[in-house]
Amino acid sequence: MKTMVVGGAGFIGSHLCDALLAAGEEVVCVDDFSLGTRENIAHLKEHPGFKIYEADASVWDRIHSVFATEKPEYVFHLAANSDIQASASDPGVEYKNTYTTTFQILSCMREYGIKKLFFASTSAVYGDKREERLDEETAGLAPISYYGAAKLGSEALISAFSYMNDMEALVFRFPNVIGPRLTHGVIFDFIQKLKTDPGHLRILGDGKQTKPYIYVCDLVDAIMKFRDVHKTGMSLYNVGVQGETDVKRIADMICMEMGLTAVEYSYTGGESGWKGDVPRFCYCMDKIHAAGWRAVYTSDEAVKKTIQENLKRQ
Amino acid sequence: MKTMVVGGAGFIGSHLCDALLAAGEEVVCVDDFSLGTRENIAHLKEHPGFKIYEADASVWDRIHSVFATEKPEYVFHLAANSDIQASASDPGVEYKNTYTTTFQILSCMREYGIKKLFFASTSAVYGDKREERLDEETAGLAPISYYGAAKLGSEALISAFSYMNDMEALVFRFPNVIGPRLTHGVIFDFIQKLKTDPGHLRILGDGKQTKPYIYVCDLVDAIMKFRDVHKTGMSLYNVGVQGETDVKRIADMICMEMGLTAVEYSYTGGESGWKGDVPRFCYCMDKIHAAGWRAVYTSDEAVKKTIQENLKRQ
Numbered sequence: 001m002k003t004m005v006v007g008g009a010g011f012i013g014s015h016l017c018d019a020l021l022a023a024g025e026e027v028v029c030v031d032d033f034s035l036g037t038r039e040n041i042a043h044l045k046e047h048p049g050f051k052i053y054e055a056d057a058s059v060w061d062r063i064h065s066v067f068a069t070e071k072p073e074y075v076f077h078l079a080a081n082s083d084i085q086a087s088a089s090d091p092g093v094e095y096k097n098t099y100t101t102t103f104q105i106l107s108c109m110r111e112y113g114i115k116k117l118f119f120a121s122t123s124a125v126y127g128d129k130r131e132e133r134l135d136e137e138t139a140g141l142a143p144i145s146y147y148g149a150a151k152l153g154s155e156a157l158i159s160a161f162s163y164m165n166d167m168e169a170l171v172f173r174f175p176n177v178i179g180p181r182l183t184h185g186v187i188f189d190f191i192q193k194l195k196t197d198p199g200h201l202r203i204l205g206d207g208k209q210t211k212p213y214i215y216v217c218d219l220v221d222a223i224m225k226f227r228d229v230h231k232t233g234m235s236l237y238n239v240g241v242q243g244e245t246d247v248k249r250i251a252d253m254i255c256m257e258m259g260l261t262a263v264e265y266s267y268t269g270g271e272s273g274w275k276g277d278v279p280r281f282c283y284c285m286d287k288i289h290a291a292g293w294r295a296v297y298t299s300d301e302a303v304k305k306t307i308q309e310n311l312k313r314q
Numbered sequence: 315m316k317t318m319v320v321g322g323a324g325f326i327g328s329h330l331c332d333a334l335l336a337a338g339e340e341v342v343c344v345d346d347f348s349l350g351t352r353e354n355i356a357h358l359k360e361h362p363g364f365k366i367y368e369a370d371a372s373v374w375d376r377i378h379s380v381f382a383t384e385k386p387e388y389v390f391h392l393a394a395n396s397d398i399q400a401s402a403s404d405p406g407v408e409y410k411n412t413y414t415t416t417f418q419i420l421s422c423m424r425e426y427g428i429k430k431l432f433f434a435s436t437s438a439v440y441g442d443k444r445e446e447r448l449d450e451e452t453a454g455l456a457p458i459s460y461y462g463a464a465k466l467g468s469e470a471l472i473s474a475f476s477y478m479n480d481m482e483a484l485v486f487r488f489p490n491v492i493g494p495r496l497t498h499g500v501i502f503d504f505i506q507k508l509k510t511d512p513g514h515l516r517i518l519g520d521g522k523q524t525k526p527y528i529y530v531c532d533l534v535d536a537i538m539k540f541r542d543v544h545k546t547g548m549s550l551y552n553v554g555v556q557g558e559t560d561v562k563r564i565a566d567m568i569c570m571e572m573g574l575t576a577v578e579y580s581y582t583g584g585e586s587g588w589k590g591d592v593p594r595f596c597y598c599m600d601k602i603h604a605a606g607w608r609a610v611y612t613s614d615e616a617v618k619k620t621i622q623e624n625l626k627r628q
Contacts, residue, residue, distance in 0.1 A: 088478070091417075091420075091421065091424070091474075091475070092421070095414075095417050099413075099467065100409075103405075103409050106405075107405065107406070110405070125470075127473065127477075136454075137453045137454055138453060139451045139452060139453035139454075140450075140451055140453075141455075141470070141473075142473045142477075142547075142548065143470055143473050143474045144473070144474060144477040144478070145474055145478075146471075146474050146475075146478070148470070148474060149467075149470040149471045149473060149474035149475075150470075150471075152466075152467070152470035153413065153463075153466070153467025153468075153470045153471065154467075156439075156455070156457055156462070156463040156464075156466035156467050156470070157460075157463045157464075157467065159441065159455075159456045159457050159458070159463060160405075160457045160458060160459055160460050160462060160463035160590070161405070161460075161463075163441075163456075163458040163590070164402070164458070164459075164460070164589060164590055233456075234456065275478060276474070276477070276478055
């Protein structure tokens, strides 16, 4: 089957390209290389089933011409601003890169009668509901970040487009995703900071922010397993892992792996790392577990593996 | 207080301008006159507290310049595509006129530190949930129209912007709104059709589509009553009326008011008037009733008044 991965040169997208090619699918990778990199897909360049287009999916003429040429059967939409902290100071980034990309991609699918979609959503659509176990039917979604708002708006578009055009849409609400090719986030930041100054680490917030971290290969495994929905409309899953890891613990694990024993921590204070960051969330995963999938790695294991790989690579 | 009504020359917006001026507020009316009309606000032209700008709120430079000049304290955002049936064939209308207007307005408010917002949302955000009594905490919102999707996306934006910028946002989810200055919808259509052909009426769907119809002055009364929220974040209410009215009954009432006794009805068939139309919904209004507001007119009374006024006007 001919698949298109929009955002295919990104951190998660490039792992998905790997998995789709390994499963024998043809892959049309579309990326504007604003966050994705040529390095992430360099190893796929010579693969006969792989093709790459440089295109900004928020610009109609650009993305439309790729659809017109390739007419894929399945679209995996992972194009978005993935740096939530950055868009806090410029919501226009989310309007363009997260919401408008979704609208343009759905419009192309509508025009060419493409019926199969995967969409990468996020826990950020819930907003700050730290006292609740979040399931797919949790009410009162109230995003506190522009990123969460643009993703919830995208889900709403997918709901309407899939109904109006008989599309089969699979939507995963991701937790924090980590692993090889990660380019930002707390693990990445702490390692960079400690390489520069091994005696001191500045931690945003109070260090108690606690999230489930999923290993990227576990997440891609879930996408591959559920990608054939066989049901029109939007099928929604929370995808998570066992356990969760707090920021202070991540700092401790990094120091240990780097062999640093006397690092002095300082905290900027407050519950959140930055305004718009949800300090804690907890997924109920009954739905995806009942469907027969579980992550291989716990949150702590995913963090440890990611630290080790990151240190080895550099 | 200086208020801005975006979409102020529209059906609902123009009634809101009337009410704000009557309450002694200053009103800056912004409209692109795509759906709004100069006739709707002609009676306000000489009012010393009234000012009008022709501007498309989805275009940054246009709306931004009005904000830069006027810097209102309160923004009532009623600009949207209000013809759901029309956008079914062109979702881009909703992207531009319903979602992008919201994004641009919120961005202007963020830039100028404007803290008070009213937003006109809709029952269409729920999707087809005809078996449920819809309250503000109903889960699993799944719009089936592009209009409902763009409104739910707008709510998500308001959730994030109000959190990030300490805004006080009042959001009403409107049912069907009718009354003087109505320019489309089932009542308007049926009267036009019967004037052209008094012997026959073609009804979309099976005629059993059943909705609550609110009289526009009741709705504006609720906006005026609750407009001072005194609470940051998004305050959400379902606004509705007692009773509901089906399409066949509307046809009967129009025939009676027009004195037509032998009209033959034909039905296009199917549960919905068009794809994306929700054939029935029912609001739970405990929240707004508990807050001390009730509509004066029932759904049937609102329909009857609207028919009579429409016939008298033409």
